[in-house]
Amino acid sequence: MTTVLVTGATGFIGKRLVPALIEDGHDVRAMTRRPESYDGPGTPVGADVGDPNSLRTALDGVDVAIYLVHSLDDPDFERKDADAARNFSAAAQQAGVRQIVYMGGLGADDGHLSAHLRSRREVEGLLAQDGVPVTVLRAAIVVGHGGISWEITRQLVKNLPAMIVPKWVNTRTQPIALDDVTRYLAGVVGKEAAMGRVFEIGGTEQLTYLEMMEVAAELINGRKIPVVPVPVLTPRLSSYWLALVTDVDATTGRNLIDSMSTEVVVTDTSIRDVVPGEPLTYEEAVRRALAERKDSAKK
Template identity: 75%
Template structure:
């Protein structure tokens, strides 16, 4: 099979700006979809389109073999309806354009859990993307660790700005963070991969840990010692989001939507991806080191 034409939505975002160069390096014809193509200076072919605009989206999808969907609206209070509308539209237009595979980066969490609005929305998007008939490959991840990622920025800024923390009890919930480098490797690896077509696959780093463990390790890598923490029994998502807004630059709406998900355990229970896309995943500690090193290379303080 000849090299596919791949459309990457959100090409200038946290994941997209890393994925496009990787695909181009692999010899893939990449269309980098952005709302502002005139500002795009990365590899691939810049394509101006918006998931909310049917005409521009249809033009972007014309002639595409595989579409990688990296869109979400966590910074909007009505993100569930916005994301559902966008996914429904994208899936329908992808089918009309003859796209043969959609790849979507979703969220971990067991099907029988009472999922948060954020994770529930990710599940809904999975189904809506495929409603038009295009097979969807879903990669479900927990926290993605890398410079510029919202969840990682929360962690980094907390351990940087606070000498000690009062933390809510949900910090004892287990999660399975994954390095952004591994996310890129898996996204690229499932393109046109027969065993991944139409499959829901779970991706994660090598260790499951609590959010408190994540804070301790991040602090240890950054400052050479774990940050002192005191757990309190009651700190609602609303109060937690205001607390985050005081000590980080993440806005209240995004912070609350993320925090709502942190009482749900999100760990990998299905390791099929390790067979489909072989390779040893990066440890959380190493992912933190890489995120901090990239930040320094860009001239920012750790």
């Protein structure tokens, strides 16, 4: 039996991943800063990526560690995430961890990455700096109930009768369903063929952000939403606009918007050699996200 530690176990991806790993037969530790309030599956473990001593205890006896930590809501997120990755890499090496699995971000390494995506690349390297093999899964927007990027899309098309949009809505991206992200993360755990490799993961379609909003509007509102493009809408103004019409805070919004002028599409499908299976369409991903939201509202 493989012992797997999931950081961010109460987060958007983590809380779906923990039960999937248990179903696959793994012994799962759910890492959280507040283990006393954890009510999900697995064994709660208290630790903080900012506290190296707590990490050493949490990682003791762990075979595979899944790293789902980032700090987009912090203005100093690049430094904070880099320090956390250094702490985690050192603690994992000392504990004898055999594999770290990390969720990174899509985007070409051509010097034009946003601060958000540059930070994700930096964390990839820092997690590997002490010699533990790292498996990186790079994704664009993850479509699922509660995900920040998806919530921006859902709330915009639900709350606005029409939208004034900046030019970044014509940037191509490759959204992926939360179910597929969970499947890929669970699928690379302990796999020798995945050790020390970077994989790109995405859904079946490459879409612009505008096309994503149009599909979502049809499914949420049953109609198209009028869109008026404007030539200039800076990331700062865009983030204030998002904060006005969604519940996403301006700092997180701006960090995400900075990345939306960068094309993020899959160019390498080798993940399917390690974790076979056809990913879901964007429309199906949206339908599942909306259905989960509806179900959660009943509870």
